[in-house]
């Protein structure tokens with residue numbers, strides 16, 4: 356990668372680059388912060404007592420298509436959700452990702468499911484349980500995808516923790532004309548990516564511009580830093 360790539364860029368694309376770089380550099384600064392957000396538990400099911408037969412993870416994994424039926428597991432229980440797929444408010448393409456396996460990794464990403472209302476809905480589809488051993492093996496394998504999220508300013512008014520969405524409190528917002536970065540509105544859709552600085556590449560593409568890929572080294576050493584105030 357050389358600085359000659361910059362000569363290909365149009366004036367308008369410079370704004371895209373600045374925007375992308377501001378976002379990227381902010382992300383990188385946050386990622387280097389090693390403090391972790393406290394683990395937020397997934398909701399527990401209301402009726403943990405077993406019902407129906409005991410299935411193995413192997414049996415569940417075979418039910419991963421409409422034809423064979425779509426089964427999933429949640430906190431040690433097995434659900435046949437074949438008839439629910441078409442009605443899923445998040446769309447059939449998303450829910451099918453969990454077919455034949457555990458819901459927890461997906462629900463940890465999409466915190467909208469962390470409500471009793473969703474658990475009551477799920478309960479309607481319960482057909483059995485996993486054995487105690489397989490259930491605890493599975494639980495041990497499930498990692499919190501938000502564990503590497505950076506810590507944020509404690510003054511932020513948090514709307515959701517996972518994904519992290521927060522806004523400046525009204526009392527501080529009126530203190531300055533330009534909101535300080537630490538309390539600026541934050542809206543993530545998924546976990547903050549945990550990137551490898553040596554492999555990271557920022558690709559800039561779009562209609563009418565030549566695609567360029569910039570390594571972190573190039574971004575930090577070769578490009579000049581510009582501060583942009585935006586609202």
Ligand code: HEM
Pocket residue numbers: 427436439443444445446449450451452453458461462465467468473476477
């Ligand atoms: C049987 C399992 C599932 C049930 C019962 C279920 C139920 C629901 C419900 C009730 C909502 C609407 C929530 C609300 O707006 O209050 C929802 C939204 C959603 N679900 Fe699921 N879901 C399931 C599995 C999944 C899986 C496995 C994924 C991802 C792979 C997923 C992704 C989503 C997404 C992206 C939304 C929309 C979120 C939004 O618009 O903010 N769901 N689900």
